[in-house]
Amino acid sequence: MTRSWWGWGTVEEAVTGAELEALLGRVRMLAPRDLTGHEPPDVSALGLLAPRVSAPTALADLCSADPADRAGHAHGKAFRDVVRNLHGDLRHVPDLVARPRRERDLVDLLDWCARDGIAAIPYGGGSSVVGGIEPRFDDDRAAVTIDLGRLDRVLEIDPVSRAARIQAGVFGPRLEDQLRPSGLTLRHFPQSFEFSTLGGWLATRAGGHYATLRTHIDDLVESMRVVTPSGINESRRLPGSGAGPSPDRLFLGSEGALGVITEAWMRLQERPRWRATASVHFADHAAAVAATRAVAQSGLHPANCRLLDSAEALVNAGVAVGGGVLILGFESADHPVGTSLDRAEELCRDHGGEIRAGAAGESTGDTWRSSFLRMPYQRDALARHSVIAETFETACTWDRYEDLHHAVTQAARVAVRKVTGQDGVVTCRFTHVYPDGPAPYFGVYAPGRWGSTVAQWDEIKAAVSEAITGNGGTITHHHAVGRDHRPWYDIQRPDPFAAALTAAKAALDPAGILNPGVLVPAP
């Protein structure tokens, strides 16, 4: 399998043939003006600027100046990244890609960057959708992207405490492969699982498999080891502590701006043996939301509790239903979960839900799940055919949800019409739910104009981000801030905390080399 330099995943998995035809057939509903397919440019023809720095001799064999390598590390995997790649628009490319073999190499690389004022961008799987790993700065300093892919081992497993010491550069599948013989699993499955790393999950506070309880990778961390320009920060393996503010919580979500995560002790669990799932159809969306809230507040802790609105259900699960579909799943390694599902179904029926249990129920969930994993590939195919196709997310308290949903949907529709002159499709699902609120995740699909889809999307994104920020939402629930979310993050984040974070960064990274411009203004 060959990783795509310009788009999601591997070249071999790209959408082609009948799948492409079916996809384009659905897109014709949107009445696009032009569905011409555009080929990605040849990476050798991009004419990248020559590297402006060269590595010291001792570090030379860690560093690559190969154009395909540099191009492949320039952007994340957002719609705007993929489209810019398709247009060969690689204005901001790392000068070098460095691949440390061990922590000592990383320390040496950071020392060199600090000495020479070179930006250092920590890089895991490169699946950022927020401009988090793009060497786009306020100034024209050189950049070395530090790809942690060689630090990919599970170093130690503690079967008694059910935890493992794991290197940060490991990708999801290889991580689970190494845990499998022990019978344990991390069970953190973000949509990007196949092409993202433990370190990336930690640095961005990724949302994973679980719809309730331990939704973020944060909750699975026992301790972390972080290389900072001011020294190595290693926290103690602890199941809980009340000793001062949590050191790990400073580095969780630090997006490479405070240090480079090299290892973590992660909490594991046994593989589930019992499962129970159902789909619930609702005629009315407000009732579907109320039912979902009742389940979220019940203390039943479903592993899956994903509400698809009618558009999402139609587009991605092939189900026509007026108010939405709630996909429920329970799982346990210790005990049967049927009574929990029974009670959740009862709560749904109390709100007018119609249970599609067993085979039919699983089928909706399964259809949706396989569609879920194909989504990024389909997005790429759509991008090649001038279709704007992108997602964004938030979280808010239940009392704000109706207003937020309305405002965001309206803002998206108005912006789509403004920038394309046509109507698009706006979908919404809950990826996670909490007793005090849901995490809604929106999709926007609209006919674009080749050469303009990035600018068109940026305008839509600005409009929905205003609506989110103005209606009590967070600018991101599990996608990080990066460079693209900064304007709204700066509004959301309290000013004294910004000052504290800036001061903490200055203490940890006095030369200001780590991922400049992410989280706080570059010094």
Next chain:
Amino acid sequence: MTRSWWGWGTVEEAVTGAELEALLGRVRMLAPRDLTGHEPPDVSALGLLAPRVSAPTALADLCSADPADRAGHAHGKAFRDVVRNLHGDLRHVPDLVARPRRERDLVDLLDWCARDGIAAIPYGGGSSVVGGIEPRFDDDRAAVTIDLGRLDRVLEIDPVSRAARIQAGVFGPRLEDQLRPSGLTLRHFPQSFEFSTLGGWLATRAGGHYATLRTHIDDLVESMRVVTPSGINESRRLPGSGAGPSPDRLFLGSEGALGVITEAWMRLQERPRWRATASVHFADHAAAVAATRAVAQSGLHPANCRLLDSAEALVNAGVAVGGGVLILGFESADHPVGTSLDRAEELCRDHGGEIRAGAAGESTGDTWRSSFLRMPYQRDALARHSVIAETFETACTWDRYEDLHHAVTQAARVAVRKVTGQDGVVTCRFTHVYPDGPAPYFGVYAPGRWGSTVAQWDEIKAAVSEAITGNGGTITHHHAVGRDHRPWYDIQRPDPFAAALTAAKAALDPAGILNPGVLVPAP
């Protein structure tokens, strides 16, 4: 009811009469040399130093220079605090006690302190057991203790999201009283519940009611409002977010060194309707620990899962059993919990546990629970009779527990024998359990010598703290760091994080007035 200035709780609830006789009877097992009772000194006879500062006119009516007020705010409620009070040893007393009526008053008080270089000590219920609110500094600066007791209202309840905006100075019972009409509860019951405040719980990351899942107050926080000398830090009400490092997590556990918490939106829940409890007796302690671990790793999420070792079971629950007693409790507002208890009991039987269900089971739990709430009063009575009686706690991963337990117990026994020349009693219980480790809580009871029990205890405490720190434990699980834990906290805390925290404090509190010497060295 009158609050005791020198000891726990109220004067009326002090241990007297038959309860005192029974307690002293049990203590005679320890073969004390002298059980003479000592009376607390009259507060008017303490001869406190006169206040070294006086409040500006505009703030004068917020400030008290009353000796009883100042003496009552000088120390927390640790054994060493109570004994020093009994000896009239009040070397470090706040110059004034200020009671802001509103947030604006607090801002003005901090402005005054910053202007005049006066230390400001945020104060909730004063139940610190780690020297957290004692005006003991490296220099002789004046101190104003800011008692938040007037900020005691529930300001807003959101029944849909199940959350409330609550002022930080409210004590546990009054907080629950105000929530009761809504049918909702915070359900955070630390041992100090009656005499501690929401703000104190947040500033110290208090451990509460739940033995699993949401064990710390941290997990119940939706957003916080914190007054810092650099401005007001208000986070957004969110059920979850992935936007940068969590702002709230910087202030949770900040112990008054980074700001003064004035309000928080807290997550609530419905009162439980279903309950199921049992006690399980074990002949062997290792088997009891293994059973407890199995329950902690089962995903059953008991509300109570408290393992008492044989000494703890005998001293505080009146049960003679070789390996310990596990008190199990399940509760829910939504559904019956009998099957969860059944499965937990099955796991215990697999490890040789003998179930004492129903009345007998509840009785052990109830006896222990009422004893739990009387413990601080009994500790005070013992202190008056020259008995060393104190507790300390930690948390560690399961793989380290046996070694840690052995090392800590040995260290305590050796130190007790060294400082008293006699044997004492060392007990252990788990207050909380996690899938990856328990939170053991130790008690030490030993005959002391009047006039020396503080020094004796300090030597024991140093020995057990070394053993904890050297065996992978945390210096505190829900009691904070304060001034007393600083030497071991400094070992536990990673150096780069210490630098980041120091920098963050300098940004938030440039004059260094907030609780100097707590968490980081005073500037």
